[in-house]
Amino acid sequence: MAQSPVKVTVTGAAGQIGYALLFRIASGQLLGADVPVKLSLLEIPQAVKAAEGTAMELDDCAFPLLSGIEVTDDPNVAFNGTNVALLVGARPRTAGMERGDLLQANGGIFGPQGKAINDNAADDVRVLVVGNPANTNSLIAQQHAPDVPAERFTAMTRLDHNRALSQLAAKLQVPVTEIKKMTIWGNHSATQYPDLFHTEVGGKIAAELVDEAWLRDTFIPTVAKRGAAIIEARGASSAASAANAAIDHVFDWVNGTEWTSAAIPSDGSYGVPEGIISSFPVASRNGKWEIIQGLEINAFSRERIDASTRELEEERAAVRELGLI
Ligand SMILES: NC(=O)c1ccc[n+]([C@@H]2O[C@H](COP(=O)([O-])OP(=O)(O)OC[C@H]3O[C@@H](n4cnc5c(N)ncnc54)[C@H](O)[C@@H]3O)[C@@H](O)[C@H]2O)c1
Numbered sequence: 092m093a094q095s096p097v098k099v100t101v102t103g104a105a106g107q108i109g110y111a112l113l114f115r116i117a118s119g120q121l122l123g124a125d126v127p128v129k130l131s132l133l134e135i136p137q138a139v140k141a142a143e144g145t146a147m148e149l150d151d152c153a154f155p156l157l158s159g160i161e162v163t164d165d166p167n168v169a170f171n172g173t174n175v176a177l178l179v180g181a182r183p184r185t186a187g188m189e190r191g192d193l194l195q196a197n198g199g200i201f202g203p204q205g206k207a208i209n210d211n212a213a214d215d216v217r218v219l220v221v222g223n224p225a226n227t228n229s230l231i232a233q234q235h236a237p238d239v240p241a242e243r244f245t246a247m248t249r250l251d252h253n254r255a256l257s258q259l260a261a262k263l264q265v266p267v268t269e270i271k272k273m274t275i276w277g278n279h280s281a282t283q284y285p286d287l288f289h290t291e292v293g294g295k296i297a298a299e300l301v302d303e304a305w306l307r308d309t310f311i312p313t314v315a316k317r318g319a320a321i322i323e324a325r326g327a328s329s330a331a332s333a334a335n336a337a338i339d340h341v342f343d344w345v346n347g348t349e350w351t352s353a354a355i356p357s358d359g360s361y362g363v364p365e366g367i368i369s370s371f372p373v374a375s376r377n378g379k380w381e382i383i384q385g386l387e388i389n390a391f392s393r394e395r396i397d398a399s400t401r402e403l404e405e406e407r408a409a410v411r412e413l414g415l416i
């Protein structure tokens with residue numbers, strides 16, 4: 092029997108990530124080449140017309156897997172029966188802003204959307220927050236959705252993971268496919284920690300293949316500050332690479348993987364405070380993320396994981412203070 096379509100909701104559909112994302116979803120890259128999809132495009136009223144234009148272009152592609160498109164400014168409609176919610180819609184930072192500056196500006200979006208997901212989404216809904224500050228926005232949405240299992244709320248650090256793969260591959264002059272077990276810990280911010288002490292290249296530990304000065308002074312800051320470097324170079328924040336990472340995150344969540352990075356609610360593993368949505372090394376089995384256990388954390392890593400998770404605790408305290416959770 093033909094599979095019934097999976098409903099995918101994309102917020103901020105008229106934005107630059109939305110434009111890079113929707114066509115790939117409709118072509119089957121988000122869920123698989125045999126899975127039909129229905130798209131729901133959520134925008135603010137002023138941008139609905141632009142989203143309708145994107146919907147016209149989606150129509151014009153005649154994608155065999157695309158079974159329907161709706162465009163709306165009502166979250167209750169957009170999330171009605173949704174199976175996958177990609178929360179992209181938020182203001183990007185501009186040159187000179189840190190992600191923390193966006194807490195107040197964007198935090199207000201995610202409470203109402205969390206509630207709309209709670210009240211309307213399908214029982215199997217999976218949520219990926221891309222809009223910054225992604226980890227804490229995901230926490231805000233989760234806190235407004237008490238009927239949805241907490242672990243269904245995630246945030247995107249896959250772009251950081253992919254950036255780390257690419258930087259290391261260039262340094263070691265190897266194809267990215269030779270690199271296994273890359274890990275991003277913590278917040279999708281400048282405090283994130285790309286960890287090479289478990290990463291393997293041709294069976295060897297990556298941290299032992301590079302000198303410590305490069306690891307500390309070049310690799311970690313290059314990955315952690317790549318978002319700002321893209322803004323500086325493009326005059327706009329990353330879009331196609333962000334859309335690509337969102338596709339990777341959901342595809343692996345649904346179809347399984349033995350090792351990647353994703354920000355998921357902490358269960359206290361590795362001393363990461365319970366409840367914050369922090370990046371971990373994860374596997375996905377039977378449609379559920381699992382934190383990879385048993386890794387030895389050295390003093391160098393400990394210090395950096397603690398710094399990034401402390402920032403997430405501070406963000407949680409700040410949104411509590413603002414009454415957002
Ligand atoms: N996690 C990551 O790795 C990552 C990477 C890149 C960008 N981002 C973030 O993604 C977000 C979107 O980036 P962009 O470049 O597409 O921005 P953009 O400004 O091009 O588009 C954002 C869109 O969101 C819409 N929007 C705003 N409030 C909304 C709401 N309440 N409901 C629905 N739509 C709403 C806007 O109308 C706009 O069309 C930003 O916060 C950016 O910082 C995250």
Ligand SMILES: O=C(O)C[C@H](O)C(=O)O
Pocket residue numbers: 183184190223250317318319321328329
């Ligand atoms: O850094 C930003 O503000 C945009 C995005 O989160 C990125 O990492 O490219």
